[in-house]
Amino acid sequence: MTNLTQARLFRHENLPFLLAALLLALLAGCAGGPAPAPQATPSAEEAQQTEALEKMVRQGRHLDAALAYSRLANRAAPPLREMYSLRAAELLKDGNYIPQSFQLLSEIQGANLGPEFHIRRVLLTADIALARQRPDEALAVLDSITSQLADDERDFRRRYHQLRAQAFEQLGQPLESAREHVLLEPLLDDPAAVQANQFAIVDELQQLTPQVLDGLAADEFGGWLALAAIGKGVDDSLPADELIARWRAQYPQHPASEATIARLLAARPQALRTPRRIALILPLGPRNRYAKAAEAVRNGFFAAYYARPRQAMADAVPGDGGAPHLEDAGSNAPPLQLRIYEEGRGAEAFDAVYQQAVADGADLVVGPLGKDAVSRLASRESLPVPVLALNYGEMNGAPPRNLFQLGLSPEQEAREVAQRAWLDGHRRTAVITPSTPWGDRVAKAFNERWLALGGHVVEVQHYDPKKNDYSLPIRRLLNVDESQARRKSVRRIIGEKIEFIPRRRQDIDAIFMVAFSRQARVIRPQLRFHHAPKVPVYTTSHAFSGTVDPQMDRDMDGVMFADMPWTLAPDALGQRLKGDIARAWPGAARRYTRLHALGVDAYRVIGQLNELRRDRAAHFAGETGELSLDADNRLQRRLLWARFQRGVPQLDTTEN
Structure with missing residues (x-):
């Protein structure tokens, strides 16, 4: 049911692998009715559709294309049905939806569809095995087609050697992995692929x-x-x-x-060189309204900085921002120098600070935090020193090659909520959102993604976040007012009192609630009161305070939300860092916990940027989510999913 990152939640020995939305569509076409006549070649219309879908794939829209191929399979007759289904499974794998790809692949019937189909299925099986960290299984299944690969089947042979190289790498056999890369090189046509392959040989x-x-x-x-x-x-x-x-x-x-x-x-x-002097540029000034948020990011950054064991001690230079202190900083400080700079006010102010940091010898800049300043950076043609910005800017063209962006984008979360609700099988949603610019942005991001997936937004209602009663927008959202109006009309006609139970509209199967924790704790019980107790409610991390509080969240039961590992399931390092931060800055540990995680990931991801840029499908298990780098060097976060039960968020480990 979820797109949870396998690195944190999957147990590779016992994956549930359910694929409700996609498989139901496929299996529905197979159940009942006469079998359609065999169809060996696509019609002209289908050929045009598949051409458009492959263009979609080239744009990186793997899930959208997979869903579209599943619809084609649902309408097609064998063997095209199996071919379209296999393509959908391949695209799910390419989009990192591993359990879904595995389940769909296992449902495909087609033992006698020819050698090409068989080879593709074997290659995908091996690919999925590697994604599940099972290299022995991958090598075993690849061995079954070794003798079937003809010299002129370059694409299959290329993928065959790529998968074997990955398998040996996972097994810790670098010599065998290098040999596979050498065998792979003559099969590569793209100069960039040749270059990357040679890097792999050397590594x-x-x-x-x-x-x-x-x-x-x-x-x-x-x-x-x-x-x-x-x-x-x-x-x-x-x-x-x-x-x-x-x-x-x-x-x-x-x-x-x-x-x-x-x-x-x-x-x-x-390639980014290992930095020795990092400039941390944040709006830390006492009159800056973002100073508290900036302090939290800084503190998380330094907590991660001191937590990584190194042999040498380095200086943390306060600059204008004040260097934090941790008890056990001593022998664990990395061999690099950090200097903090005041970001200043306005996008233009950052330019001068950036130039000063470069003049001071910085070989990496972390910051700014302000969105406008990041947008200004993104509009530049080049940057003399790489920048890891702590927000996402608006881009009207290609950003500088050495500008990387990491942030806690609510719009990104809203798009992931839409994707999750769709994979859960919902198609018609209602949206309730605050009447603020922030609420409008989040609702817009959800709606755009929902419509792109093929869903329908049935109703959108706004509420005043400063109030404590949202009955009116909720009644309008659920059309309860219309039900009550009908009661009055009937009573007026017959002239008698009538027994009446208000009814909500029946054309919605999910609700997207845009709210912070204070508002969410009011909206959820009012949805129940107004006759929508069983309608699934989805929301972003903002509806959870970040701290488990069964008493305050007692009315939130059933609400599904996406959040970062730092708040839902921190690993050993995350737990240690949260403890360090709570001891060093007890007053801010709870309120700014997610910004602490942003600071932690800002430090930890620096050493991963080269790998993430070289392999856009690679992921880094961060505290803010599973991080991957898109084509514009924006770090995308894949979140965990949880459901409130008795006022406590419980990880949702099922897969749809």
Whole structure:
């Protein structure tokens, strides 16, 4: 039922793997009625539809395309039904919906649909096994098609070697993984893929011990290792051209071409280097209205900074913001220097602070926190020093390549709520939202995503968040007023009192509630009172205070919401950091807990940016969510899901 991150909630030994929304659509087409005539080729209309869907895939809309393919499968006859279903399963995997892909794949019937179908199904099975961290299973199923891959089937062979390389990497066998990458290289046509593959070869070989490397001296792996060392700038005593000339003389038969070498050398400097001086730019001034929020982010950042064990001690330079102090900072401080700068007021003020940080020698800037300042950064053509912004800016074009954005976007949460409600099988929603700019933005994000998925927004009502009674907008939301009006009309006609039970509208199957915890605690029981006790209610993390309080949340039972691991299921590190923060800053630990998590992730994700940029499908298990990097270098968060039970959020571990 949920898109929970498998790294935190899935138990790979016992996954429930239910896929209600998608599989019901598929299985409904298979149940009852005469079997349709076999259909071997798509009609002209279907061909146009699949072409449009593949364009959607290229835009990164994997879930949308998978749902559309499932609808095609529902209408198609075998064997097209199975082919469309397989494509839907492939796209679910590409979108990181692993349990859903697994379940759909297991439902597909098609043992005799030809070798191509069989190979695709095997490759997807192996891919899913790797996503579930089962490399032995992946290798076993791949072995079953080794002899079936013809030389001219480049796409299948390419995927075959990619999956084997990943499997050996998961097994901790870097030499075998490197061998698969070498076999893969002749099958790659995209220069960027060749470049990435060569990086993978080098990364795997650098994990080998000196003893193993000595045994490979006459092998081409030695040449790869030496080339990687040049590309990474390990030896800067000579110009790159001279180092390459010496390498060519030593490895004259090496398959790497001049173009490949040039691309390698050109690409390596683009990777973010491990920072030694980080500038943390936040609006910490005493008159800044965001000062408390900025302090929370700063404190989370420093808590993570001191929690990572390092051998050397470094200085934390206060700058204008004041450096925090933790009891056990001593031996655990990383070997880098942090300096805090006041962000100032207005987007223009940040420009001057950024230039000052660069002049002071910063090789990475974390900040700003203000949305306008991030938008201003996103509009620049380039940045001399990489920036990890702590908000999402408005973008009218491609942002600078070394601008990364991480934030706690309520719009992002609303879109995830829409996606979850859709996967739960709902199609017609009502929305209740505060009459504020914030409420309008959140409701708009939900509505746009909901409509894009194919759902219907039946009703939208606004409420005044300053009031304590929301009966009027709730009655309008549920059309209870119309029911009462009918009672008055009937009574007027017959002239007698009548027994009457108000009824709500019956054309909604879910409600999206936009609210903070104070308002949510009032809206939920009033929904029950106005005859909607069983209508599923979905909301964002804002409806949960972040602190378990069964007494205050006693009326919230049944409400489903998305939130970060930090508040719902912190790992060992998260629990430790929350304790550190509570001891160091007891007055702010509860109110600003999610901003503390943002600061923690801002520090921890720095070391993951290269990997996330190299592999856009990769995920980092952060405290604010499962983080991945999109094409615009915006870190997207996938959240956990919970349901209130007896006033306490309980993790929802089922899958739809």
